[in-house]
Amino acid sequence: MSLLELSSIAAHYGPSQALFDINLSVAEGEVVALMGRNGMGKTTTIKVICRMLTESSGAIRFAGKDMARVPSHRAARAGIGLVPEGRRCFPNLDVRENLIAAARPGEWTMDRVTDLFPRLAERADQMAVSLSGGEQQMLAIGRALMTNPSLLILDEATEGLAPVVRHEIWAAIARLKADTGLAIIVVDKSIRELRGVADRAVIIERGRSVWSGGFSDLHHDITERYLGV
Amino acid sequence: MIRERYLNLAIMLALLAVPLWAWVSDEPFTITLATRVAILALAGVGLNLALGLGGLVSLGHAAFFGLGGYAMGILAHHAQTYTPLMESPFLIEGTKSMPVIWLVAVLVSALAAFAIGLLSLRTTGVYFIMITLAFGQMFYYFTISWPAYGGEDGLSIYVRNGFPGLNTLDPIQFFGLVYGVLALVLVFSATLARSRFGLALAAARQNEERVRTVGLDAFRLRLMAFTISGAITGLAGALMADLNRFVSPTMFSWHMSGEFIVFIILGGVGRLFGPVVGAGLFIILEHILGGLSEFWMIYLGALLLAVVLFARGGLIGAFSGPEVGHD
Numbered sequence: 275m276s277l278l279e280l281s282s283i284a285a286h287y288g289p290s291q292a293l294f295d296i297n298l299s300v301a302e303g304e305v306v307a308l309m310g311r312n313g314m315g316k317t318t319t320i321k322v323i324c325r326m327l328t329e330s331s332g333a334i335r336f337a338g339k340d341m342a343r344v345p346s347h348r349a350a351r352a353g354i355g356l357v358p359e360g361r362r363c364f365p366n367l368d369v370r371e372n373l374i375a376a377a378r379p380g381e382w383t384m385d386r387v388t389d390l391f392p393r394l395a396e397r398a399d400q401m402a403v404s405l406s407g408g409e410q411q412m413l414a415i416g417r418a419l420m421t422n423p424s425l426l427i428l429d430e431a432t433e434g435l436a437p438v439v440r441h442e443i444w445a446a447i448a449r450l451k452a453d454t455g456l457a458i459i460v461v462d463k464s465i466r467e468l469r470g471v472a473d474r475a476v477i478i479e480r481g482r483s484v485w486s487g488g489f490s491d492l493h494h495d496i497t498e499r500y501l502g503v
Numbered sequence: 504m505i506r507e508r509y510l511n512l513a514i515m516l517a518l519l520a521v522p523l524w525a526w527v528s529d530e531p532f533t534i535t536l537a538t539r540v541a542i543l544a545l546a547g548v549g550l551n552l553a554l555g556l557g558g559l560v561s562l563g564h565a566a567f568f569g570l571g572g573y574a575m576g577i578l579a580h581h582a583q584t585y586t587p588l589m590e591s592p593f594l595i596e597g598t599k600s601m602p603v604i605w606l607v608a609v610l611v612s613a614l615a616a617f618a619i620g621l622l623s624l625r626t627t628g629v630y631f632i633m634i635t636l637a638f639g640q641m642f643y644y645f646t647i648s649w650p651a652y653g654g655e656d657g658l659s660i661y662v663r664n665g666f667p668g669l670n671t672l673d674p675i676q677f678f679g680l681v682y683g684v685l686a687l688v689l690v691f692s693a694t695l696a697r698s699r700f701g702l703a704l705a706a707a708r709q710n711e712e713r714v715r716t717v718g719l720d721a722f723r724l725r726l727m728a729f730t731i732s733g734a735i736t737g738l739a740g741a742l743m744a745d746l747n748r749f750v751s752p753t754m755f756s757w758h759m760s761g762e763f764i765v766f767i768i769l770g771g772v773g774r775l776f777g778p779v780v781g782a783g784l785f786i787i788l789e790h791i792l793g794g795l796s797e798f799w800m801i802y803l804g805a806l807l808l809a810v811v812l813f814a815r816g817g818l819i820g821a822f823s824g825p826e827v828g829h830d
Contacts, residue, residue: 350718376717
């Protein structure tokens with residue numbers, strides 16, 4: 275049974291239609307890569323999943339529940355954890371406070387997050403604004419985990435980071451997949467790394483989900499046609 | 504730079520030392536001034552929860568200050584005149600007991616803050632400022648046209664209300680009581696700021712959308728903060744009414760709300776002891792400069808301008824540096 279199911283989703287920003295026909299399903303414990311070129315609707319799809327944008331038609335179900343009228347904070351409480359694009363921490367809170375502010379009861383605690391990202395323990399009393407880009411990203415992932423989600427969404431989690439930090443983030447995602455039953459949606463441009471962690475890929479092109487399948491079926495003609503690589 | 508916690512301790516000791524010195528020197532007026540500082544600081548600490556922690560610039564907190572004041576005035580008036588406040592459907596009589604009056608003042612102010620917050624927190628920025636101002640002025644004009652409790656002339660209470668074990672008519676004992684309340688509220692405020700609720704409220708001030716993505720309802724957080732903030736300001740109103748033994752519609756005036764904001768800006772927005780420093784400085788300036796010229800507020804305006812331009816963390820920030828965490 276799917277944990278998340280999007281059927282024929284269309285969405286608008288004011289009068290402009292951004293999504294036309296998105297179909298996406300994520301099973302429990304599954305890692306799905308959401309791919310596509312810039313401006314094709316990946317982040318908009320994530321906004322719909324997190325209820326930050328309401329669909330104009332179509333249906334969205336999460337854990338068997340219709341999410342049509344659910345506001346974004348209730349979606350997060352229902353188990354959808356988002357690591358937003360651009361490492362968005364709470365800049366004027368320190369690392370510990372960022373994590374405490376988001377904490378909800380469950381198996382993810384401060385200790386478990388700092389076990390995943392030991393650097394956060396070293397920086398516990400440091401203001402988020404003074405962290406490096408990589409550390410802020412780790413904090414953003416840690417903060418999302420502290421909400422104890424059943425679906426974690428990582429929107430461009432490694433964008434703009436140094437190779438060594440990117441490697442750390444990918445290793446953490448792989449560890450999350452191996453050690454937890456967490457379903458994950460990863461938005462990223464790095465096909466090589468996605469291939470290493472994701473079970474399946476969904477490609478979005480001009481607001482439509484145009485391809486879905488395993489990475490073994492993701493041939494060069496598809497990546498060239500939809501991703502330009 | 505002085506660590507903020509040492510500076511806070513020094514401020515608290517100074518606020519205690521001045522009236523003690525005045526008591527030894529037999530200067531009851533100075534004790535009354537210090538009591539006034541402590542009460543206004545209390546009102547400022549209340550507003551600072553909404554403004555400093557939650558980013559809610561309320562220009563209507565005088566409404567809660569006035570409600571607290573009138574809660575005291577009305578209850579004490581009925582106790583003094585031996586007339587019941589209400590006879591049906593059940594009998595409610597007045598009281599001269601401070602703890603009971605405080606409880607009523609806190610509950611009434613909290614209830615009003617909840618109702619006002621429920622409507623006004625749906626707006627932001629200048630609209631929020633205007634709506635809170637409008638609510639404050641509604642109470643102001645209502646009390647002016649309410650002859651049962653003095654209308655525009657206000658309501659005098661002949662004897663200060665009582666507190667078990669204390670002679671509240673003795674200025675130093677009443678100061679001690681107010682100082683204790685202020686200390687307790689400061690501890691409560693510091694604890695609240697460090698709690699998950701306080702952190703979430705601060706996070707909501709920084710970015711509302713981000714707090715929603717971690718499952719927090721920014722509106723509910725702000726409503727709760729606004730309600731607590733109103734309740735504390737209401738308590739300060741009840742104490743001020745007891746200090747003056749008089750309540751009048753001016754307690755509801757927008758000038759009062761403006762003064763609370765001035766205390767916070769002078770002392771430091773979001774700084775725990777900001778309103779204490781701001782209220783202290785305000786009363787000192789009013790006392791010293793007010794004796795020299797009736798236009799003393801011009802100097803206050805210049806000082807406020809200097810603080811806004813050159814010391815964004817207020818006077819606390821000027822001495823202890825920019826805020827780091829929640830020291």
